[in-house]
Amino acid sequence: MTLPDALLDTLRAHFPGDAMATGMAERLAYAYDNSRRNALPDAVVFPTTHEQTEALVQACRAHRVPVIGRGRGTNTTGATVPVDGGVVVSFERMNRIVRIDPDNRLAVVEPGVLNGDLQQALKPHGFFWPPDPSSSPWCSIGGNLACNSAGPRTVKYGSPRENTLGMRAVAGTGEGFRCGTYTSKGATGYDLTRLLIGSEGTLALITEATLKLTPKPSALRTIRATYRDVSAAARAVARIMAQPVTPCALEFIDDVALKLARDYGGDTVPLAGAMLMIEVDGEPETLPSAVDAVSRAARGEGLEDLRVAETAEETAALWSARKALSPAQRTISPNKINEDVVVPVSRLPELVDGIKRLAKKHDVLIVSFGHAGNGNLHVNLLPRDEAERERSHACLAEVFALVISLEGTLSGEHGIGLVKKEFMPLALQPSTLHLMRSVKDAFDPEGILNPGKLLP
Known part of the structure; x- marks a missing residue:
């Protein structure tokens, strides 16, 4: 697509100087995300205000030109790849923390603020x-x-949907709007805030968010438990989540992942059939009893070893396997297929056993780890050549079918993007998809916001 001269003139008026880029080098830099998919935009703009964003969407709507919102491109599903060309909107310069309000437990931020900052x-x-x-x-x-x-931390404290009070945004019509509240309770009309969260920029461009804050616990304890096999570890997860003390992290790592991590990170990584990394937080006077309760639940058939860290150094040592995992995978396969799926926690043993069977059936190396307390596993297929890549895609379809059969869902936190949209009819019935398309039409009647993503 080549942008019309009239649109370029309008954009230059609203985005003067380096606030707009049309050179090949800049366009290439915003053509891809962490999915490794690639498509060239026709221009990139860098808004610093809500009003600029409104003007951009209005101009692009008038010319039926796609608009693709972008953060820092860390997503793995191709959700920010401009597959139909158009204008990429990078929010990296809208990076102000507008206010922090401890009394009301909220912060107001622009979309380009980094999570860590x-x-x-x-x-x-x-x-x-x-x-x-x-x-x-x-x-x-x-x-x-x-x-x-x-x-x-989702296992105890929830996802962005549970931790966002409201936002300001621009719909595909070019109209700006506010939704949500500055209060912890609200029952005024439809919950557009939760609707926009997870919509991958297909309904509106978020220009400001009001976030719900949580007091930081003063103490934290780390537990590492190793098991004879993945089934024993998965059963321990179900026991841990069935007792009253909720851990603030409950991570699962399978045997293949542990071996990879040990090959990369050395003998500080244990050899085991599976491992759980558990964190419990709270106040110092109550933490020991909480750790004891979680440890009791972690014990059971198949447990090989359970260790509780007493110092920061011990904590770092216990986490060494998890830290070594990502670089270890990159040494095996630069074409890693990284999917995150979710099943009810009680079905986790069936999921991990099923993934083992599919890896054997398709002769594909699969590494499974992730946020087991939510039933959210990252299933990483590691093809090493073209034949394995083909088998991996066939295997992945069966993984998704397995997840749906276990009353699970296609994604817990990575989203749908390009990668999973063809599988959406597997997860949702036609009437549900029809309603979703109707919502899309209401927010974005010309279909200019992030076209080709999420909906099949």
């Missing part, structure tokens, strides 16, 4: 924002909201 700013006030994806040093709040990206 917000957490640092909240520390002196004794608060945190619960969503903490592994990319938190680099990912933006806008991207977290667009994909409902969560992380380990």
Whole structure:
């Protein structure tokens, strides 16, 4: 697509100087995300105000030109790849923390604020924002909201949907609007805030968010438990989540992942059939009893070893396997297929057993780990050549079918993007998809916002 001269003139008027880029080098830099998919935009703009965003969408709507909102491109589903060309809107310059309000437990931020930067700013006030994806040093709040990206703490504190009070945004019509509240309770009309979260920029562009803050616990304890096999570990997860003390992190790592991590990170990584990394937080006087309750639930048939860290150094040592995992996978396969699926916690043993069977059936190396307390596993297929890549795609379709048969869902935090949209009819009935398309039409009648994503 070549942008019309009239549109280019309008955009230059609203985005003067380096606020707009049309050179090949800049366009290439915004053509891809962490999915490794690639498509060239026709221009990139860098708004600094809500009003600029409104003007942009109005101009692009008039010319039926696609508009693709973008945070820092850390997502893995192709959700920010401009497959139909058009204008990429990078929110990296809208990066102000507008205010932090400890009395009302909220913060107001622009979409380009990095998750890690917000957490640092909240520390002196004794608060945190619960969503903490592994990319938190680099990912933006806008991207977290667009994909409902969560992380380990979701098991206790919830995802962005549970931790966002309201927002300001621009619909595909070019109209700006506010939704949600500045209060912790609200029952005034439809909940557009939760609707926009996870919509991957297909309904509106978020220009400001009001986030719900949580007081930071003063103490934290880490537990590492190793098991004879993945089934024993999965059963332990179900026991842990069935007792009253909710851990603030409950991570699962299978045997294949442990072997990879040990090959990369050395013998500090244990050899086992599976491992759980568990964190419990709270106040110092109540923490020992909480740790004891979770440890009792972790014990059971198949447990090989359980260790509780007493110092920061011991905590770092216990986490060594998880830290070594991502670089270890990259040494095996640069074409890693990284999917996140979710099943009810009680069905987790069936999921991990099923994934083992599918890996054997298709002769594909699969590494499974993730946020087991939510039933959210990251299923990583590691093809090493073209034949394995073909088998991996066939295997992935069966993984998704398995997840749906277990009353699960296609994504917990990565979103749908390009990668999973063909599988949406597997997860949702036609009448549900029809309603979703009707919602899309109401927000974005010309279909210019992030076309080709999420909906099949």
